[in-house]
Amino acid sequence: MSLFWRIFLLNAAVLVTATLLLLGPVTVSTPVLLTEAVVLSVGLIAMLVANAALLRVGLAPLRRLARAMATIDLLQPEPRLAPGGPGGTAELIHAFNAMIDRLEAERAASAAAALSAQEAERRRVAQELHDEVGQTLTAVLLELKQVARRAPDPLRGQLTQVQETTRDSLDEIRRIARRLRPGVLEELGLVSALKALVTEITGHTDLTVEQHLAVDLPALGSEAELVLYRVAQEALTNTVRHGKATTVELSLRRRTGAVRLRVRDDGRGIGAAPEGTGIRGMRERALLIGAQLSVGPAAGGGTEVRLTVPVAERDGGS
Structure with a gap:
């Protein structure tokens, strides 16, 4: 009662x-x-x-x-009573x-520590894949090339096939290492990293990605750039794995007092399915930098992921 x-x-x-x-x-x-x-x-x-x-x-x-x-949901803050x-x-x-x-x-602090440890572990694994496994496979390729030159004709074809398999494995390891540690983000910036991400995804799938990436972005900081990159990466990965989409629109625009990332596809949408670990991970990353994340149905069907990152305006913005 x-x-x-x-x-x-x-x-x-x-x-x-x-x-x-x-x-x-x-x-x-x-x-x-x-x-x-x-x-x-x-x-x-x-x-x-x-x-x-x-x-x-x-x-x-x-x-x-x-x-x-x-x-109440700590990953989706609402105005207080x-x-x-x-x-x-x-x-x-x-x-x-x-x-x-x-x-x-407390959740923000623990999430920041967990994500920082996760990024450090990703860098370590990527470095080991590149330095250890990558170099070992490169040496194997060179040895196979030398052996194939001296091998009789019946074996040369088989060795050539082994070379191709090893080369494909090496390319896959390098691709995994780039996904774990986006070195281009640190070296060339966010826009170049997103372009490289799109090139990588379209090179392995039939997905068409329309890019609208502004070049007049304000200074974001390394943490905000990493959050934007990871959210775009997770959104595109979800589209490839679950969305069954044919076209994706990826846009990064400057707004008054903010930078907005939007990933919109023409797939089947999320429907009434509960949020998985990928979306909740995006929400945790957004909270770390005080950004707003929305995930929902797109106009005309499909799914839209929108991340709005606040920035300090120095020149009035656009």
Whole structure:
């Protein structure tokens, strides 16, 4: 039973008891006159209605708080509840808001540490793939080339096939290393890194990517550029794996006080499917830099991922 009905029924019991007493020994007429019974009944009903209305108004902040507690998601921050109602209710809402602030700060700190460790591990694995496995396969290719030159004709064809397989494996390892550690992002910047990402994806799939990448971007910082790159990478990867799309639009635009990344495809959309680890990972990255991420259906079908990164305007922007 809800708090409203508990308080209402307790008050109703008191009022009904008082009315029965008036209709019983404590009355002005014996037996009770019809007019007195009608007046008392109407008065009781009026008091119950007034009691219910006052309780409904008084407990409204608690209902709002309960809805907020049931629907809140730390990865999708919403405006805080405005403290209202009686003193105790206002204090409760204020304490709830303070608790959410602490939880969001702690989650942001832990997510930053986890993502930093993840990027460090990616760099380490990419370096080992490039230096150890890549160099080993390169040496194997050179040895196979030397052996193939001296091998008799029946074996030369097989050795050539082994060479091609080894070369394909080497290319795949290099591609994985580039995805783990986008060196072009550090060396040439965000726009060049996104172009390289598109080239890599279109080179291995039938997906057509329309690029609209602005060159007049403000200074973003290495952390913001990495978040933008990873969100674009995850969005394109999801399109290839799950979207069944044929065309994707990738745009990076400058807005007033912000930079906006948008990835929109013409696939089957996300429908009512729950968010997976990839989307939640994008949300965690967005929170690290105070950006806003939205993932939903695109106009005309498909899926649209939009990331808005706030920046400090120095020249008025566009």
